[in-house]
Amino acid sequence: MSDSYLKIIELDKFFGDFAALKNISLDINEGEFVCFLGPSGCGKTTLLRAIAGLDIQSNGRIIQDGKDVSWLSPDSRDFGIVFQSYALFPNLSVADNIAYGLRNRKVKRVDQKERVKELLDIIGLPDSGSKFPGQLSGGQQQRVALARAIATSPGLLLLDEPLSALDARVRHHLRHEIKELQRKLGVTTVMVTHDQEEALSMADRIVVMNHGVIEQVGTPEEIYSYPKTPFVAQFVGTMNFVPCSVVDKGTINVGGNSVCCPQAASMIDQTGVSLAIRPEDIRIRNTEQADNRLLAQVTSMEFLGSFVRSKLSVEGMNDLIIADFSMNDIRDFNISHGDQLALDLPEERLHLFAGEVL
């Protein structure tokens, strides 16, 4: 308990018979930016609201800053929160919105003004204090909501899909700003999102959730490069899955092709095994010396700007696999529809999962 700021211990949450959260345990360090990532309905918001005390868990405990807050109501906990809808008070000016929480803390009027001004500067809206929320753009409103949440310097900042109501460009911009602000303030932050790009670009650590359980916790690189479950592999980025069988502790058999794969050692007793590889990890350069050399035919190509996503029919395999080729690859190898290619599946980029995956 010593070094983690927020400790979630065996949390369950039931709505009637439906278990929205199942045995969630998680440690979050002081000053860390953590993203809850998962598909719609997986329980991200439920977990966030349990941390806030807005919907108290059915079982389990929450320790914040060394203090057991499991059964405290929201107003007895220490957090600031920003909702997807911003929930700005429409009849109060931007300055009054930001100052809303300062009122109760016996902060002197002058100091309140000072603090509001400081926050308005921080969020880059120094002249908007007297405006009303309705007169601001969505992105500006979001920043005001953020300022209101951090005005009282809470120990924990909770963000529930703060960017999802904004259009793509504003979203990109704000991502960066929120991250910067968080780093500057050093406030422990939990953000809920279903946008993997958002999570990958902002989080120090990502918590991938599905059906009320945590699938994996790790840095963005870990999550992307070493997914622990097929779900994570599929949900974050794109992944090819191919059924295979383990031959020995360094080799597998994929559709009649023998492929070197060090991970096979851990799967030696499994009967059904799936090989997984990301489309961008499939190589076509220097394949002459490659260990895992497969022949394939291009069955379709889709131009996606900086790269081409193509579907390949590999010798001996029933399913098509997806490979992404850079425009350089396309030009250098003059790839076109129907071409025969030699592929390399680099062994350090291969993943094995027990069981058949669709």
Next chain:
Amino acid sequence: MSIFENLPVSLTQETVLNTPKATLSRDQILQASGLLIASIILLITLVLPLYTILSKSVEDQQGGFIGLANYIDYFSTPALSMSISHTLTIAFITTFIVIGLALLTAYALTRTCMPGRGFFKVFLMAPIFAPSLLPAISLVYLFGNQGVLKGLMFGETIYGPIGIVIGLAFWCFPHALMILVTALSNTDARLYESAKVLRTSGFRTFMTITLPSIKYGLISASFVVFTLVITDFGVPKVIGGQYNMLATDIYKQVIGQQNFSMGAVVSVVLLLPALFAFAIDRWVQRKQVALLSARAAPLIPKKNPVKDWTMLALCLPVPIIILTVLGMAVYASLVSFWPYNLSLSFANYQFDLMDGGGWEAYYNSLEMACWTALIGTLFIFYNAYLVEKIKGLKTLRMLYHLAAMIPLAVPGMVLGLAYVFFFNAPNNPLNFVYGTMAILVICTVAHYYTVCHLTAVTALKQIDNEFEAVSASLKIPFYVTFWRVIMPVSLPALLEIGSYLFMNAMTTVSAVVFIYSADTMLASVAVLNMDDAGDIAPAAAMGVLIMGTCILAKLIHWVFSHYLLARTQRWRAGT
């Protein structure tokens, strides 16, 4: 077991056994106790009184239980049970007439460019400002024994079904019109454009697009009118003659014959069709919700001289009749001595020279209406807020919401009589409110609770659900946010509720007629009593005074919501 559903009540799960109980915060305790108190108030002012009606109807005059004997008595006395068929007949005829006329005018107002629509909109609503007694009195002046237009009756008498139907049709018309105008406004112009592209005839467009889209509005309006007719008391009282209706029967049994048990029986009989109409209307309302998609484009009528002027010709009689009836009432109130001295004077407004309560009655009404508007608005809105926004106490909140629906189904006469039974019982500790201004205010708030509650809930539903969570995270108590944010944001709804309560408190007769006392005589009751005593002109004068007051209140409401809101709610401009 905890009363908060979001706390761990699942004692079956072993882990809970050694975990500490959730501590209720001050906010939660305040909210829970607030709702609890409100529920108890609702129980005392609504549910328990209505229960006493039921129990009184199975007791004899001395209070002994006699089972259904009263009911058997009732149904075997033709003079009494005839009223059922009378009431239903009048209700069907009136509903038919009102819906026909309201549909025609609502269509003209929303779907054509009929000249003078602004004028129409103002004058068609006028009857709503008067107590239902007023048009009835006016009809007496127009078609009564000494009426100016008596010839138009061709020997028939206005005192009876004809008068009742005309008076009620007049008085119910604005209610139906409002619903149908709303129904006809909520439409998608795209449907009509498609019909046009497909060269559909005007008649077929009406049958296949217009009618289905206002189906629920039509049903709802019909039931509203139906309920108003069977529960109204003023019109049949003044102009019904020997033609008995259920609402007047209750009055006669209780006030005339002091037969409280029979009054209770008639009340229960009257409650049944009202409940039925209410149930259907609720069902229809539920169906209606998802009718209109957010993307629908509003329909803007195009000029079509032939259609527009035809509509004008068809609709013009309606405002003319309304103006004639109301004008006649005003005129009659100013005539010195009908029909012998037609010089105009304020002689009939010298209420202090007549029996019936005098000007004191008017001031009492004003006072009562102000209290009703003030206390009613705050009480209803605050509790609608608790019902709508707090966490936990799910069952209690649902029950409260259900109970808040009851008044719509309860005729005023029934509620008033229930108050007599309940509050006048010697063993009731609340007996002391009987005969005071307080009971009139309470009764009136209870009587008109539902519409106000629904208005408040609708307004609250449009407010972000996370305001409470945000305030909690900022450590601001919920009542501060209620005061600083929720109330200001809902100001239009609050004004709406306030003016609705004020106007109804000014005009209502049915519920208060049983519970006013000598010290708390009301203007609307004075109209009734003076008319009863044959002082028809002063009765008309008092009715006109009430109408004038309501119109003034409406004007003030209008000024408030247009000018003051525009200034104080600058923030609305941007959104």
